Amino acid sequence: MKELLKFNREEYRENARVIVESKEIAEKTAEEIFEDGFKNIFFVGVGGSLAPMMSIVDMAKQFTTMPIFIEQANELLYRGNKNLNEKSLVITLSKSGDTKETVAIAEYCNSKNIRVVCFTKSEDSPLAKNSKYYIPMKHANGVEYEYIVLYWFFFKILNLKGDFEDYEEFGNQLKNLPKDLERVKEAFEEKADIIAKNTYDSDYMIWIGGNEMWGETYLFSMCILEEMQWFKTKSVRSSEFFHGTLELVDETSTVFLIKGSGKTRVLDERVEKFCKERAGKFVVIDPDEYALTEIDEKYRWMVSPLMVSTMLVDRLGFYFEKYSHHNLDYRRYYRQFDY
């Protein structure tokens, strides 16, 4: 079996195993909350935790008429939202369970009798202590696992609402998705090395992606490349690229496009056609190049964000580190002191 850079295969498989324990908890919680009833759903997060939420909220537009909102935790706390009340269901996620903004909004909601369901590592975390419902995320690493547990909860809700008949099949297939993701990692490994080597010293990177892929585009450029590699980036939606950013593209540009597998792939293709001819360095990250054996093709567009997450956060990130010699764990400010 191929050795992958900084990849702990055993741990990854162990993660895949422990995360399955959350399936039943997520589904039972969904049932309990659905029986209680709610009028709207708020996804509330910050930074990287917003990425899977952005993806889900975009997907939901194809499934349901339920009123679903997405809010940055601090914005919601200070600005407020007239739709947030005792009939709301607030979904938060913080792996560590101590992200200040997320804990603060959970505390606020709790004090107002607004139900919070949190996805976090430990029941003893400040986040879980301020949430009515706790759904464990016991994996050590991997944004894809955050998606999977969120999916088990949210798509179960949609199923109960009558908006997603195939949930049982989808939910079960998700249990085995990590096997596919491991194969995606392997298939992408060499490419990741070449991409990083070719682009790590760019003075500016444009990252383009859209709709259900926007969360990953946003997360990888900001929370990984800016935060952990100090690369100067710009991220822009495929649909919006043509309303400004396109003028920057020429033979000196480094441009990345994250393609999706769903209905708006045509918007990504338009960007691809434009940039292929004009960008000095142009990299396409296309989940459709990778096989899925554990999950039906009809669900591909819904798991593409997870495939891209594992390719970028878990593979390309390490290869950037390899060439930049900038340790991914080093921070000069973030969580180093109060600011």
Next chain:
Amino acid sequence: MKELLKFNREEYRENARVIVESKEIAEKTAEEIFEDGFKNIFFVGVGGSLAPMMSIVDMAKQFTTMPIFIEQANELLYRGNKNLNEKSLVITLSKSGDTKETVAIAEYCNSKNIRVVCFTKSEDSPLAKNSKYYIPMKHANGVEYEYIVLYWFFFKILNLKGDFEDYEEFGNQLKNLPKDLERVKEAFEEKADIIAKNTYDSDYMIWIGGNEMWGETYLFSMCILEEMQWFKTKSVRSSEFFHGTLELVDETSTVFLIKGSGKTRVLDERVEKFCKERAGKFVVIDPDEYALTEIDEKYRWMVSPLMVSTMLVDRLGFYFEKYSHHNLDYRRYYRQFDY
């Protein structure tokens, strides 16, 4: 009276005059639509036209529980949205009236019997021809006028819904706001020159703003600086800055902060405190530094986006052009050919 760079004072005042003619039309249309009834509102635009919509949709969260969505036109067209149906009201804006994506979604809605109200220059434009309701935007120039006409329509709707009692006062005061905006331009003029001179040759600019100011932050960095000056930028919400982008800031950085006047100003202040000590060049654009005589202080937070729009798009943009010697009207791609 002070001469301002590339400012046609007569035209500006004429704009302020002609735009008032749209007030009654906007309000009457709001009344007619309100009587007809609707279940939700979709703001649909692309690029720059999304900016005032982003601002309004954020503000609306403090006023109403009406379901309000904001969509990029092409994304909505290709992805769809289960909440979009015959009971929806779709609000579009395209100054020229021929923006492809906007015309396409209007055509689509029209074919599905979904009511479209468009804000555009001419009744004969492709956009107006595909819209049930047409609200004229007859001004020659100035994003602030787009805000004003949108406000007359949208806040009138809120008023009819019982969500904004003070509309009449606010709507009337808006008629005279351009007088204040002229004074803001004058007061900012010298500062704009200094800011541009100090920063135009930065290799990368970080633009930060949030909530009701996010639209302007997004628009100015992408639709003006990237499109018309080919400056490399990154725009990020004040609330999200601390989840990645902060790590980029050091003595070599050029950072701009657009402060708001509303409830989330505290999030801008947090950014200010952090960047003041660390960014090599740090520029604060603060609408609160400018007087308002035509409009009550209680509405300041709602007109701050217009103040900043006039300062940036109409003033700072010209000063960047002065120093960069890059003509604001020059495009190598945008609308130059099919892509």
